[in-house]
Amino acid sequence: MLSRTSVSRMPSRWMMLFFIVLVANLPDIDFLFGWSVGNPNRYHHLWTHSIVFAVITGVVVGAVYSLFTRKNGFKMGGIAAGIVGSHLILDFFSKDTRAPSGMPLFWPISSKYFLSPVVLFQDVHKASSNEAFFGSLVCWHNLWTLLIELAILMPLAIWMYVKYGKASRTATPP
Ligand SMILES: [Zn+2]
Numbered sequence: 001m002l003s004r005t006s007v008s009r010m011p012s013r014w015m016m017l018f019f020i021v022l023v024a025n026l027p028d029i030d031f032l033f034g035w036s037v038g039n040p041n042r043y044h045h046l047w048t049h050s051i052v053f054a055v056i057t058g059v060v061v062g063a064v065y066s067l068f069t070r071k072n073g074f075k076m077g078g079i080a081a082g083i084v085g086s087h088l089i090l091d092f093f094s095k096d097t098r099a100p101s102g103m104p105l106f107w108p109i110s111s112k113y114f115l116s117p118v119v120l121f122q123d124v125h126k127a128s129s130n131e132a133f134f135g136s137l138v139c140w141h142n143l144w145t146l147l148i149e150l151a152i153l154m155p156l157a158i159w160m161y162v163k164y165g166k167a168s169r170t171a172t173p174p
Helices: 003-007 013-024 026-034 051-069 074-092 130-137 141-169
Strands: none
Touching: 013 026, 013 074, 026 074, 051 074
């Protein structure tokens, strides 16, 4: 039976959802770097879109989790690294017309860019100036991109929820 203390240390379902959404979008924090110089696209698809960044995120999340809960943060760190990895996989299979296409997945060992020859997802149209950036996201092309992503990923998400959601409700927290 769980004690009152251990229950309060468990991440709630909503906290976990917030954490997943935050970490899943973390590589795109590079838009903010560009924003600071007036062009949100300027530093997009650089080092935050690399395997090393996924590992660093995992280490930091694991350490912070361990610090606050006094539990082993290895599993939570692994989950965080995996979530960042899923972002890289999605971008890898997305159309990218901006040179150099793809991502420097093996930065800093190699600065070579990688992109799948098979395109599953469309690109997102976005302006290169701070003023026009958010307005440019609202267009039919981006709606179509979103619908394709949902059509491909929603069945996968539902399958995972059905398969693993039941188990996570009965399992002990990481
Ligand atoms: Zn990205």
